[in-house]
Structures are given as structure tokens and as C-alpha cells.
Amino acid sequence: MIRLEHVSHTFATRTQDVRAIHDVSLDIEAGSFVSVVGPSGCGKSTLLSLISGLMPVQTGSVSINGARVEGVRRDAAMMLQSDALLPWRTVRQNVGLALEIRRERKGMADRVDAIIERVGLAEFADARPAELSGGMRKRVQLAASLVYSPSIILMDEPFSALDAFTRASMQQLLLDLSRSSEATVLFVTHDLDEAVALSDKVAVFTKRPGTVKSVHTIDLPRDRAVTDVQSLPGFAEARRRLWEELRGELGTDDEARRQVQHVG
Numbered sequence: 001m002i003r004l005e006h007v008s009h010t011f012a013t014r015t016q017d018v019r020a021i022h023d024v025s026l027d028i029e030a031g032s033f034v035s036v037v038g039p040s041g042c043g044k045s046t047l048l049s050l051i052s053g054l055m056p057v058q059t060g061s062v063s064i065n066g067a068r069v070e071g072v073r074r075d076a077a078m079m080l081q082s083d084a085l086l087p088w089r090t091v092r093q094n095v096g097l098a099l100e101i102r103r104e105r106k107g108m109a110d111r112v113d114a115i116i117e118r119v120g121l122a123e124f125a126d127a128r129p130a131e132l133s134g135g136m137r138k139r140v141q142l143a144a145s146l147v148y149s150p151s152i153i154l155m156d157e158p159f160s161a162l163d164a165f166t167r168a169s170m171q172q173l174l175l176d177l178s179r180s181s182e183a184t185v186l187f188v189t190h191d192l193d194e195a196v197a198l199s200d201k202v203a204v205f206t207k208r209p210g211t212v213k214s215v216h217t218i219d220l221p222r223d224r225a226v227t228d229v230q231s232l233p234g235f236a237e238a239r240r241r242l243w244e245e246l247r248g249e250l251g252t253d254d255e256a257r258r259q260v261q262h263v264g
């Protein structure tokens with residue numbers, strides 16, 4: 001499991017110190033899907049960077065399966081909002097990159113082709129990123145993140161730029177792949193519907209400096225279909241609870257409210 005204990009982080013800039021997160025404690029059970037929602041700038045991305053080991057922990061402790069995080073984790077996949085594909089490599093070569101870096105060449109071609117098939121891009125395996133649509137590039141990124149069966153998947157608003165249809169199919173794919181590999185997922189989103197549809201638990205953060213305001217268990221079947229989940233009993237109530245918690249953190253700033261999609 002991932003355990004955060006009293007984690008705080010301050011960025012020192014030329015003009016001021018910015019306290020991004022303050023005294024964050026959170027347990028993320030192995031194999032669970034946990035989302036983090038909170039106002040813009042409350043330190044969600046900072047949290048992911050600390051867990052992945054990309055940034056050193058200043059105060060408090062971050063541990064994975066009992067061992068403190070003290071450097072970049074090889075078992076954690078990080079998927080960001082931005083496009084991280086290498087333009088000169090084909091889909092197949094982009095997806096295979098993580099296996100090459102890990103020198104996991106045994107069965108590599110089969111693993112790469114299997115996941116490309118899973119994300120529905122078999123016909124485009126030899127295409128380069130520039131020849132693909134935004135949604136297709138996102139699918140390549142998802143395949144590239146998951147091809148080595150990471151035990152931890154950290155995602156920072158990965159689907160926010162996608163149209164509703166592509167987004168739903170990517171969400172389902174992520175759910176299915178993470179369940180079948182029993183990966184632990186920490187997912188940052190502004191979209192409350194997305195948080196409820198995907199998660200076992202949702203942590204609501206306060207405004208900056210972000211800290212955990214409340215943690216909500218989402219009591220919906222784990223083998224859910226993303227496109228049907230909104231009609232399940234419990235969905236609307238879970239979403240309402242999250243919105244009640246979050247609205248107090250957004251103040252009267254209309255822009256902040258707009259960022260949390262599907263409000264009201």
C-alpha cells in the first residue's frame with residue numbers, strides 16, 4: 001500500500017515560499033483505485049511527484065509497502081495530461097520503450113502487440129504520433145504506461161482533453177487493465193463524475209496549502225461499466241456528497257467552480 005504520513009511541501013521561488021501541501025496523511029490500499037479532487041493549485045500534482053520519487057520528500061514520510069520512497073520508482077507509471085510520446089518513434093516503438101529501458105526483452109514484441117490490440121490501435125502499430133488523432137495518441141500513452149504491468153499507476157488528469165466518447169472508452173480500459181493487473185491507482189481529476197465512476201475511494205483536498213479534507217468510499221460494484229455507472233443507485237448521492245465537501249473550498253471564484261466540471 002501507499003502511505004502518506006504528515007507530508008508537507010514548500011516550493012522556494014525567487015520572490016516567495018509557496019506552501020503547496022500541508023500535513024497530508026492518506027492510505028491507499030494495494031490494488032485500489034483512489035482519486036484526488038480539489039481546487040486548482042492545492043498541490044495534487046505535487047503529491048504525485050512525491051509518491052513517484054520525482055521530488056524529494058521534505059517533511060513527513062511517503063512509503064510504499066513499508067519502504068520509504070527515496071528515489072524514482074521503477075514500479076510506478078506516471079501519466080500526465082500532456083503528450084509524452086517520442087515523435088520519431090512508431091506506436092510500437094513508443095509502447096515498447098519502457099520494456100527496453102527495463103531490459104525486459106523476453107516476450108517484448110508479444111506484450112507490446114497485445115496491449116496495442118487492447119487499446120484498439122493494431123492497424124496503427126507502425127504509424128508515428130503525428131499521424132494519429134489526439135485521442136489515439138492518448139491511447140498510445142495509456143498502452144505505453146501499462147505495458148510493463150506497473151504495480152502503481154499515478155495519473156494527473158490524463159483524460160481531461162478528450163471528447164466524451166473517447167474519454168469513456170479510455171476510462172473503461174484503465175479500469176479493466178488496472179483491475180486485471182491488480183495495480184494500485186492514484187488518479188487526479190477535476191471531474192467529479194469521473195472520480196465517482198472510477199474510484200473505490202475519493203479524497204477531497206482543501207484549497208492551498210492542500211490537506212485531506214475528507215475521504216469518501218464509493219459504494220458501487222467494482223466490475224462496473226463506465227457508461228452505465230451514472231444510473232446505478234448510489235452514484236448521484238456519492239457525487240452530491242463530494243460536491244458538498246468541495247464547494248466550500250472553491251469560494252466564490254467562478255473560474256475555480258468552472259474547473260470542477262459538471263457542478264450543481
Ligand SMILES: Nc1ncnc2c1ncn2[C@@H]1O[C@H](COP(=O)(O)OP(=O)(O)OP(=O)(O)O)[C@@H](O)[C@H]1O
Pocket residue numbers: 011012013018019020038039040041042043044045046047208
Ligand atoms: N516547481 C514549482 N516551483 C514553484 N512553485 C510551484 C512549483 N510547482 C508547483 N508550485 C506551486 O505549488 C502549488 C501547488 O501546485 P500543483 O501543481 O501541485 O497544484 P495542482 O493541485 O496540481 O493544480 P492544478 O489543479 O491547477 O493542476 C501552486 O501554488 C503552484 O504554483
